[in-house]
Amino acid sequence: MRYRIGLDVSGGDHAPEEIIKGALLAREEVEADIVLIGVKEEIEEEASRQKIDLHSLFDVVDAPERIEMDAAPALSVRRQRRSSIVIGHKLIKEGKLDAFVSCGNTGAMVCAATLSLGLIEGVERPGIAISLPTKQGVSLLMDVGANIGPKPLHLLQYGVMASVYSQIVFDKPNPSIGLLNIGEEASKGSDFSKNVHRMFTASALNFSGNLEAKRMFQGASDCIICDGLIGNIALKVSEGCVEVMAQFTKDIIKKDPLAMIGSLLMKRTFSKLKKKLDYAEYGGAPLLGVDGISIIAHGSSNSRAVKNAVKVAAKELNRNINKEIKRKIDEVCQDSRIREMLTV
Amino acid sequence: MRYRIGLDVSGGDHAPEEIIKGALLAREEVEADIVLIGVKEEIEEEASRQKIDLHSLFDVVDAPERIEMDAAPALSVRRQRRSSIVIGHKLIKEGKLDAFVSCGNTGAMVCAATLSLGLIEGVERPGIAISLPTKQGVSLLMDVGANIGPKPLHLLQYGVMASVYSQIVFDKPNPSIGLLNIGEEASKGSDFSKNVHRMFTASALNFSGNLEAKRMFQGASDCIICDGLIGNIALKVSEGCVEVMAQFTKDIIKKDPLAMIGSLLMKRTFSKLKKKLDYAEYGGAPLLGVDGISIIAHGSSNSRAVKNAVKVAAKELNRNINKEIKRKIDEVCQDSRIREMLTV
Numbered sequence: 001m002r003y004r005i006g007l008d009v010s011g012g013d014h015a016p017e018e019i020i021k022g023a024l025l026a027r028e029e030v031e032a033d034i035v036l037i038g039v040k041e042e043i044e045e046e047a048s049r050q051k052i053d054l055h056s057l058f059d060v061v062d063a064p065e066r067i068e069m070d071a072a073p074a075l076s077v078r079r080q081r082r083s084s085i086v087i088g089h090k091l092i093k094e095g096k097l098d099a100f101v102s103c104g105n106t107g108a109m110v111c112a113a114t115l116s117l118g119l120i121e122g123v124e125r126p127g128i129a130i131s132l133p134t135k136q137g138v139s140l141l142m143d144v145g146a147n148i149g150p151k152p153l154h155l156l157q158y159g160v161m162a163s164v165y166s167q168i169v170f171d172k173p174n175p176s177i178g179l180l181n182i183g184e185e186a187s188k189g190s191d192f193s194k195n196v197h198r199m200f201t202a203s204a205l206n207f208s209g210n211l212e213a214k215r216m217f218q219g220a221s222d223c224i225i226c227d228g229l230i231g232n233i234a235l236k237v238s239e240g241c242v243e244v245m246a247q248f249t250k251d252i253i254k255k256d257p258l259a260m261i262g263s264l265l266m267k268r269t270f271s272k273l274k275k276k277l278d279y280a281e282y283g284g285a286p287l288l289g290v291d292g293i294s295i296i297a298h299g300s301s302n303s304r305a306v307k308n309a310v311k312v313a314a315k316e317l318n319r320n321i322n323k324e325i326k327r328k329i330d331e332v333c334q335d336s337r338i339r340e341m342l343t344v
Numbered sequence: 345m346r347y348r349i350g351l352d353v354s355g356g357d358h359a360p361e362e363i364i365k366g367a368l369l370a371r372e373e374v375e376a377d378i379v380l381i382g383v384k385e386e387i388e389e390e391a392s393r394q395k396i397d398l399h400s401l402f403d404v405v406d407a408p409e410r411i412e413m414d415a416a417p418a419l420s421v422r423r424q425r426r427s428s429i430v431i432g433h434k435l436i437k438e439g440k441l442d443a444f445v446s447c448g449n450t451g452a453m454v455c456a457a458t459l460s461l462g463l464i465e466g467v468e469r470p471g472i473a474i475s476l477p478t479k480q481g482v483s484l485l486m487d488v489g490a491n492i493g494p495k496p497l498h499l500l501q502y503g504v505m506a507s508v509y510s511q512i513v514f515d516k517p518n519p520s521i522g523l524l525n526i527g528e529e530a531s532k533g534s535d536f537s538k539n540v541h542r543m544f545t546a547s548a549l550n551f552s553g554n555l556e557a558k559r560m561f562q563g564a565s566d567c568i569i570c571d572g573l574i575g576n577i578a579l580k581v582s583e584g585c586v587e588v589m590a591q592f593t594k595d596i597i598k599k600d601p602l603a604m605i606g607s608l609l610m611k612r613t614f615s616k617l618k619k620k621l622d623y624a625e626y627g628g629a630p631l632l633g634v635d636g637i638s639i640i641a642h643g644s645s646n647s648r649a650v651k652n653a654v655k656v657a658a659k660e661l662n663r664n665i666n667k668e669i670k671r672k673i674d675e676v677c678q679d680s681r682i683r684e685m686l687t688v
Contacts, residue, residue: 133588182489213576213580214587217588229533230577234577234578235557239558241561256613259609259610263606265603265605265609269600
């Protein structure tokens with residue numbers, strides 16, 4: 001059976017152009033049918049602009065409404081029933097799609113996925129995971145914004161899901177899990193982090209203890225777990241930091257002719273660096289815990305990022321990630337030491 | 345009257361060498377007597393190594409014990425009464441010093457300062473502020489780790505203190521205050537952040553609303569307020585990010601001879617960039633709210649960073665920052681709208 005992966009053509013800063021280009025790239029690398037979901041006329045117009053024979057390449061599903069990037073998530077999901085984000089998830093629920101990928105409104109994605117698909121049995125909250133480039137390769141940071149007031153159990157479950165994802169998507173045999181915190185010792189951080197630390201320590205997971213934010217990019221842990229507020233801030237700070245460094249460098253070069261020549265010679269270095277830092281490279285941010293495959297790609301995704309997100313969706317499907325998450329959640333949460341902690 | 349500023353010679357990764365070099369630099373730029381506090385023999389040995397006439401330049405106070413960088417803060421402050429960090433703050437309390445600067449254990453600094461000096465009348469909790477380079481110049485981030493479980497009132501007071509510091513140290517006439525959060529709208533974030541947002545909005549402060557982490561380095565707000573856990577993580581992520589970018593760049597250059605030549609031509613650019621990103625440049629991190637001047641410089645401070653921290657201490661003294669903090673805390677916290685919120 002060939003999988004059917006839905007792709008949101010209405011969402012993202014570079015929609016529809018880069019989305020359709022990404023779909024074309026994905027078609028060549030992924031063994032799956034790609035279903036374009038968006039405003040039909042817009043898709044057709046863009047296809048003719050790109051001179052492609054749309055209907056021989058893709059199925060198209062009309063979604064005449066559009067959830068804007070900055071719209072209030074819950075409200076728009078409730079009201080805009082004919083938007084790509086709502087339709088995409090509904091089609092998964094109805095068995096007409098196997099996965100959905102969107103560069104659109106993150107909050108609306110979380111909301112629509114949770115409402116339409118529900119959660120994997122045993123999972124308490126969904127979370128967004130994101131891949132970070134590190135000195136050792138790549139680490140997964142979770143949660144980066146789905147759950148800003150979590151309980152310790154939610155974070156334990158994020159540890160389970162992140163580790164299953166790292167196994168399946170990054171082929172890491174026994175991923176280590178670190179807890180993002182203010183210091184390395186078990187006694188560091190808030191009461192909340194201490195509770196989470198205790199729970200991870202008691203679990204059967206490969207827990208490597210607290211991880212100081214400074215070491216996040218050193219690849220000290222394969223999975224980095226934190227609440228959604230902290231994860232979001234960690235992610236956005238790193239984005240802002242890269243941007244401002246590029247800006248500062250440009251400003252300095254402008255005043256120095258020698259450096260200007262130097263920067264020309266380093267042009268390839270900078271583009272390689274940009275590629276390495278670009279987490280779109282690693283395939284978007286899966287929303288883990290929902291009972292279906294839903295992937296949130298960055299709003300500024302280009303065609304390559306779109307392609308990579310579709311590839312990850314296909315990998316998750318091929319390896320049946322959600323079945324594995326369910327199995328592992330059962331195993332970890334049914335452990336008597338964890339159950340004891342939950343009844344206290 | 346000449347101020348007397350104490351400098352911890354025992355604390356920091358490059359102690360005692362860079363500390364004493366920093367003291368020499370500070371002596372030339374600051375109108376104050378510098379008192380070196382540390383293990384006496386060690387100070388004398390280092391001075392003779394640097395071939396300086398120690399006792400004609402500085403007063404020396406013997407502090408034979410040493411609080412290590414990774415020691416448990418409260419415990420070591422209680423037990424190591426003859427350490428530089430404990431003695432430095434005790435001398436302020438006794439009126440024998442006007443300020444104390446250390447590159448040592450941050451937690452021990454917070455602990456010793458709070459115990460010895462107490463808090464400025466009206467202030468509920470001390471906080472650590474740090475200066476960040478931005479596209480517009482410099483912004484102050486507070487708190488970066490003194491208070492990891494704050495109440496909304498603490499953050500309001502951090503807003504007051506950060507804004508007074510920006511006025512006095514950075515000569516900003518009416519500093520704007522942003523709340524570091526997951527999104528810009530008032531409705532974003534946890535219940536805690538919503539309460540803080542309401543309190544700032546009701547206050548007489550120049551509040552510019554929520555600030556997304558991505559915009560932290562754009563200079564959108566002069567003061568960036570958050571709880572100590574988030575602030576610490578934001579700070580450490582940015583440090584880690586700069587470090588990993590430098591590492592990635594080096595790795596790429598190694599494999600590309602043209603880029604190697606380019607990087608030589610850009611050597612000055614990189615050192616300027618490093619200087620711009622180095623927050624030590626901006627004078628260490630003041631511990632605001634304690635009833636005295638206590639400045640925590642980065643553990644890895646070099647002589648220039650030490651000098652800048654001493655300069656900031658002198659500026660705080662000249663402008664009597666704590667008197668101004670007290671006045672402004674009274675004004676903001678006695679406001680009927682704020683008092684109403686606190687009694688609810």
